[in-house]
Amino acid sequence: MALKIWMNAGLVDEADAKVSVFDHGLLYGDGVFEGIRVYDGRVFELAAHIKRLFDSAHVIRLPLAMNRQELGEAVETTVKANGIRDGYVRLIVTRGTGTLGLNPLICKNGNVIIIADTIQLYPEELYEKGMRIVSATTRRTHPLAFPSQVKSLNYLNNIMAKIEALDSGVPEAIMYNHEGFVAEATGDNVFIVRDGVVLTPPVEAGGLAGITRGIVIRLARERGIQVVEKNLTRYDLYVCDELFLTGTAAEVIGIVEIDGRHIGEGRPGPITRLLREAFDNYARGRGQ
Template sequence: MGLIIYLDGQYVEEEQAKVSVFDHGLLYGDGVFEGIRAYNGVVFKLKEHLKRLYQGAHTMGLKINETPEEMAQVVTETCRRNDLTDAYIRLVVTRGKGDLGLDPRKCAKTTTFCISATIKLYPEELYQTGLELITVATRRNIAEACNPRVKSLNYLNNIYAKMEANLAGVPEAVLLNNEGYVAEATGDNIFFVRDGVLYTPPISAGLLEGVTRNCVIDLAKKRGIEVREVLFTRMDLYTADECFLTGTAAEAIPAVKYDGRMIGTGQPGEITKMLIQDYRDYVRNAGDGEKI
């Protein structure tokens, strides 16, 4: 038996979860989405994810059929129907069915679907030994073209960068913004540590304001670690003591090599390991979300 999918007001078998070939989410990447996690029967930071979803939709002029309260129920009910207490949830809203032209006014109503399944982005050994990163030629989208703060279905920028990482034989890539400052990885935010201070790019650098990113910043401050959101270049990562990435699917994972250069000792650093453990403890025990 397959998964149960929410699709426009109904819960259907995955084989029946179909959208039109005229849906502008498919034809043009016109839509928004969220990746959300559930731990121990609680959908983690659901309010924060829904806030970002609705803000992105509003920015794009998408009118979501469901209210935020209804959407929260959609997410939890999809998990229940699939008997999942630990899950990766993909919530998607597209422009909906239209014609072959670009005009969004031809799409009468948006399409919403929700998938509750599982995901494993990296093998467990990399959480112990750390990732190798490279800088790629692909630059992060500029805000005036396709604003990275909107988590849209138009993900080619990230996919191009991931393809470059694959060709180089490394698991993850770092994108610079148009001015040459570090923005983020293909699907994760980036942090580094120097002299006990935690650094991460500001939102204005051209990145998605990650829910996991913000959570780790809060956890670091609770530890008394100074956090600075500043612009920085590749050299700052070359000379860092520690480095790690954060994201909903990846959670928090160390990086130990960048553009062929060892970061720090070449092993996950103490602050990195501490924050990774703090994050794992928090998501498993805090109950910061909606119960399934």
């Protein structure tokens, strides 16, 4: 069955969901987006995602035609119209139609697009046995070039690192910043465990302020696990006891090898497994 897509003022058939070839979202990646999960028919952390979208739009001076409540209602409407029980929402705001020049201030009719569909997660086997990853040579964009906290439509920095991962036969890669510190993976935040302490790079190192990241930090602390935000190096990843990634699509997934070096005992460790279970319970409303 064809999807129903939200386009600006309401739902349209998938075949009718179109934007102009002169939209600066297409021409220049000028826009912002959010990826949001749906669990058991409930849109997960919707308010937090919409806040981050508005923050991103504010930073790039992108006006939105809808307020936060209207946007939230549009997301809910789109999810229900497509009968999504467990799935994924892509919420997109583009700059709108302009010219072939860069000037964004002449763009008109910015688009609000909402897609609700099922999602292809990593195979269950990877959650049980753990994932192999590599370090990317592609450096995270310098924070003075563009702030990593903005979730923009221009994802080429991450895509180039993703290509490195795929060329190496693995699904993910770690990206480092201009100082050599861990920033993030191509689509996920990074955590390690050393001597029972959970460590994760600060957002200032070049990673996105992930919604899942924040929840996992809170869930860990509620369970008496110390969490410290600090700069991490490649060495730290090589010698840690556990390594895991968090993200909207990935949720919590353990890493068992990086750059040919085994992590811990070669399988997801106890804290990784505990936090994966805790997050799953929280996301599906099963309490703490």
